[in-house]
Amino acid sequence: KNQVEQSPQSLIILEGKNCTLQCNYTVSPFSNLRWYKQDTGRGPVSLTIMTFSENTKSNGRYTATLDADTKQSSLHITASQLSDSASYICVVSYSRQGGSEKLVFGKGTKLTVNP
């Protein structure tokens, strides 16, 4: 069964600290992996998209890693800011031949950054 598991479920850190969020998946055949940031009550916004051959991708203070062998990804946030408080969603896509791309969403990690 195609699944995406994220950990931790929630995380509280102090402003300025770093943190790492984890994503494990069993989606097959793998197409790409995305991290989204979702502010409370708003639509998700894409942070990174990585394909099979990409190990690391950065977007400002956000760095995503992908290990396609172990089917794990992480999102590292450096020097956190209050505005980083949000849910971070890991999404893995798969696409069977002739079919459209399908996405499998994790439940997200809720990050709270306190002053």
Place this chain on the structure above:
Amino acid sequence: DSGVTQTPKHLITATGQRVTLRCSPRSGDLSVYWYQQSLDQGLQFLIQYYNGEERAKGNILERFSAQQFPDLHSELNLSSLELGDSALYFCASSVRTSGRHEQFFGPGTRLTVL
């Protein structure tokens, strides 16, 4: 601002009623996706349309239906509403049907069924 618009922003209705949610994709995007997000749950894919045709179906109930019009806007119809249908409903759009493409999400419609 993603360029995807959704109306209304909030909707409060009673059980048994029917509502219509509207989505306008980004200019040039042919694909529209609908998602449901219940409280503290992950996003659940409901259905995808591409250039007016249904392309993929997810966990969409029979009480729910959608369509995409010639101008590419889409509507999600929810009927015989139940308390459990209370959720955020998101629409997303992208320019391609497959391959590595990015989905841009709208701000969502919050549906409350009383």
